[in-house]
Amino acid sequence: MGGWAAARRMPRPSLRWISLRLRLMLVFALVALAAAVSASGIAYWLNRDAVLTRTQDAALEDFRKSLQDNTGSLPLSPTCPELQEAADRMAATSQKYEVLLIGKVKGGGSCAAPSDRDLFTLATVPKTLVTAVNRERKVTESNPYPYHLYWQRITLNGKPYLVGGAKVIGGGPTGYLLKSLENERADLNSLAWSLGIATGLALIGSALLAQAAASTVLRPVQRLGDAARRLGEGKLDTRLRVSGTDELADLSRTFNRTAESLQKRVEDLSSREAASRRFVADMSHELRTPLTAITAVTEVLEDEADSLDPMIAPAVQLVVSETRRLNDLVENLMEVTRFDAGTARLVLDDVDVADQITACIDARAWLDAVELDAERGTMARLDPRRLDVILANLIGNALKHGGSPVRVSVRADDQQVVIAVRDHGPGIPEDVLPHVFDRFYKASASRPRSEGSGLGLSIALENAHIHGGEITAANSPDGGAVFTLTLPRDASGIEPGSGDGAGGGDRAEGDAQ
Incomplete structure (x- = not known):
């Protein structure tokens, strides 16, 4: 049974190796993922900042020059068509942005001249930007101009745009630009996809590297584990x-x-x-x-x-x-x-368990001191001589240390026979119970020279084991000790061969109680 249980537990170490391999691969993957995501994120934000900065700087610089060139030739109080013509000229540059010019015109009032009335109106410009553009600053050595060029990124109808504005110094009109950043967003999205694919490839590469590293590291460890198991199995x-x-x-x-x-x-x-x-x-x-x-x-x-x-x-x-x-x-x-x-070998024979117990009791003149509760006809294939040794030791031990009457009961099913031997003595001390089957063990140091040799219960247990059975000792709730012998109905599968049948004495021995 022990060997079978050990064999059944053997797959567990391999599960641990697989788990360790997976953990190692997971660590590699997480490290690679963190590194790839960090590198990709940094690369994306650096490229995003560079692309947007380059685009907006180019557009704003072109707008500033165009605003100076196209509004410098306008009269101090231009007409609305003149503003509109200037706005159209400014929008015709290579930077491809829309222009909105707002200024005072002849006859009083103001005029808003957009290059695209459907897309770009004053309502499109954020109020914070309008406020910043129209705010006059104090002219100092560090600030030579009362008005400055401001810009802001906004989203219109789900699309990104750059909005900028400046006021012409000297009472000129105020100009605003609206440049689409759709192309830049498409480029950045393409870059993001490329970085994502690179991150995925890095993750796959790290998994392959982790697999190789795990094989390199764990193969010697697995060989060490296999060697330790073989050593534990006795292959020294x-x-x-x-x-x-x-x-x-x-x-x-x-x-x-x-x-x-x-x-x-x-x-x-x-x-x-x-x-x-x-x-x-x-x-x-x-x-x-x-x-x-x-x-x-x-x-x-x-x-x-x-x-x-x-x-x-x-x-x-x-x-x-x-x-x-x-x-x-x-x-x-x-x-x-x-x-x-x-x-030690078994000499098996078909045995009537009740008759065997009766013969054991009768041969030792214990009939008056032992009560038998067993049905005749309970057959089992056992070694009768060794069964007699077991019974003689258990019953003799009970009579010696527990006192009569000793009750022997037999219960059986299709697989096994259970024989319980109970006495009416003081029972077995709890600290003695684990040692009752030890060789030469005697519960009381005050009686080192008892009639028993201290081997009887040990021999009984060995005879039970050679049948594939077991003996247990316990205290009955009603008082006294109970020794329970469990034997298979057929011990042929346990010990198929036959031996010399030689064995120890058949006298009741044991100083367990």
Whole structure:
């Protein structure tokens, strides 16, 4: 299950790499966009200012000269046709602007002479411009003229225009010009489109550059991530090819040094662990021969206990009990070494779970202390010997530390069998619960020499795991501890092969509670 879950999580790192690539490309694109927009905006405004300034300066200068030339020859009080003729002459220049002349005429009154009555009248001129043009300034050294030329940009019917005006000094008429800026706007729009296209091309170019940069930068990082995952999967010989002298190359060298150090450390620990397992296995095997002889002697002494001196009988009984305890410990150690070495195998058979539990209880004379709630006919394909070891340890642990009556209940569905073993004792302290299946763990330091070896519950858990099952420990709300064993109905898919079937002792062991 763990391997499958790890495999299912593997795509996540690639998603992170894609996200990092996109973020890098986005940063490049934003920087390029900001730079392109800033450059385009500055270029547009500089060109706009230059184009408009050049156009309006040319028009205003031409208007100023034309106003002087065409109104200088007019009488002091011209007629309205004379003003109109002057306005037409002024509008006929190459600058192509319309002219409006306003002045006092013979006979009193004033006359407005526009070169285009439909387009340009006095109402077209902004009032602020009219006021500025007609305002007389004080003549000083710094201001030699009482009247000046003023201009303003306006919009008529959605089109841009330049309006300028000046008053002829010496009582002459006041002249206004109206020049269209439509051509300049078209040129500026064309420039804006060109700058927009250039900005888009710059954005595309930055994306391509970001893609190349991302590939260059992220490819080594991705290789480093792949190597780290392989290292995490246990492939300790994983190394990276190092080239260059940049930061990524230095990171790769650091990874290689770390992997090499880790490999040496793991190999050292593995060799020590293997030596330790061999020592325990060899010691257990070596102890079996003298233990066999000692066991035979203790059985004879036990049979003759009634005829022994009363002063010697307690010592003989102590030797008998300690010999059995030592024999159980050796058997359990041999079973633990099989699990650690991975040589433990299942010998599967079709088992009636209720009959198996009954046989386990009957073989240990626990019938009066155990209540069984199980329907006969609940079949499962399991290893009966290992199931007996599990049940013996769980029920024996409950009797030893929880007290009778111990209740064993069985529930099953199409997929699994659940066996709950509950006692009526004080329960398991909360700080002990996480450690009940630890090897040699004993909840009370005041009883380091209990009858159990401290391996029973650990062996029971290993036997459950080899079936593809699990054991959990908890406290019942009504008091007492509850050990729940969950096994598959068919363990064939978990362990298809069969082994020697050798295992640990079948006595109830465990000092968890």
